[in-house]
Amino acid sequence: MNEFSKILEKTGEIGYITSLFHSIANVSGLPSLRLGEKVITEEGEIGLVYGIREKDAEVLMFESANLRTGQKVARTGELFAIYGGEGLLGRVVDPLLKPLDQLGPIRGEKVALSIEREAPNIGQRVKINRAFETGWMIVDLLVPLGYGQRELVIGDSKVGKTIFLLDTILNQARKGVICVYVSIGKRAIDVKAVEEYLKENGVMKSSVLVVALANQPSPLIFLAPFSGMAIAEYFRDQGKDVVLVLDDMTTHAKVYREICLLLKRSPGRNAYPGDIFHIHAALLERAGNIRIKNREVSITCFPVGETLENDISGYIQTNLIGMTDGHIFFDVNEFRKGKRPAINSFLSVSRVGKQTRKVFEQHLANWIQLKLGEYKRALEIVQFGVELPKKTREIISLGEKIETVLEQFPGSPRPIWLQLFLVGLLRSEFWQEKPIGAMRKDLEKILEAFKKGLLFDLEREISRIKTIREFDQWIKEKIPVLKEILK
């Protein structure tokens, strides 16, 4: 007896596919069907009940190769769930958690993971109070994040969003955080690059890649972020912090629009269905910092939004901005000017991350933001070709040096203490007399010393600092030591 027959015997209800359109099937029969229930066809394909009408039900089918009208369908009596466990770590799977990496079946105990679980309630939630390091200076200093934050990563395509997220995964996976990367409707070659990056850097063993390729049925692509969240919830419930990347949600919205138009749901703004905000908000609400058995655990979520020519006023983009705790904006104009990372700190926001930083760290961030602001204004004056007063020249020089320090390339995350140390050097005018070229060389030597482990004492010392005065004093004391290193 095959699986279909067993389920049919168990539930005692049968239905038939009456019509098919792409991967959406209308199924008659099955009188007790519920919304969100899993159904199975006689060929073993599974589907999710997405709408129930008077005479039939709308079912999203996740495989469409063998579907035909007249095919028998049985209800399972269970709400749709995916089955996974610890064995998912280090694996590349599709949204139904079937392996895609030729490494054989997923091993170990598997549990049912609900794709539409309720978000943690108010009582379970805890204020975000632990600093989250991405390893990228501009973010950690100017758009600080905390564990459990939902931070939108937004910008045009090919401006470095994915590499920023991969570096964040790299940095966090090395700290023992579980990382779930969900690829939504991307090309296979892009996903391969992500997999290889994680493998090369040795963090694949604490990561899970959930992949729905662009050529797969739209219900499967639609399911991907829900599967990713279900996996993240599983590991969080095991007492682990999790980073979840949803790359990207604008594609997800487009796929959901396609499904809803096929289902003949009323189109709203830009033909998106009316519940697109709810779908995304309900999903992201499941992330956060919560307390389980007197221990704080979190899902830090990075949904990605794609823009066109820096336009963040699009429908989905503004929705995503509205439902997250801030956004990191990758500016295509900055990218074209050669700035790396191309993050626009003035247009980026972190609504809860600042509370995770010490007072002197916030003071340093404010100082950088102030100086960068003065620098940008001074640059506008330069455009007129006027002779600049000494003060303006100093502002421009400092601004250039700040940008040089903030410049960072993929694969070189910097710990927060090193970031603070570098800002301290800027504040103490260590490089004031040096040209940019010489400063770059100094920076390279400092980073080299960091890689060799010569600066690790700084970490311990910096952790004791409480005020900006103490910090400035400490930097002054460290300058002779640094000069020795730079010799």
Place this chain on the structure above:
Amino acid sequence: MNSFFKNVFTKEDLISLKQEISEIQKAVFAQTGLLSEKAKSIAKKELLEYILEVEKKGGISFNPKEQFEFLENLKRKLDSLPVLKMVLAFSPPPATIERISQFLENELGRKIVLDLTCNPEIIGGAILEYEGKYINLSLAKNLEKILKTNE
């Protein structure tokens, strides 16, 4: 009033009756006069009697358009009859089919059309499907159960 689908027991009977009605529909616009006259050479006894009975009560006019619509309504009525799918291990003779149909009509209080399939693999008994409900009363299932408990 006699039912025009009195002798419809199986899905095949139903399809055949619908075809009969379609043939009459084709003749409706070819001639003028009463519908019973037009159907005389095409319809079988029960259907013809039914048409005559309705005509007597003034239920069908001379207008071909209305006659066509009347026949269309008959087809719709046939389509709305509930179907019971039944898988048996043998092909039942017409008398058995009639008995099953009568039994169901008496039990459920409504006319049921049987959609019969023959599958010798079920050995005996029947598998029934009605309005989305499924019940396996086959001998094969019972034997499997017995064999499993004895293992």
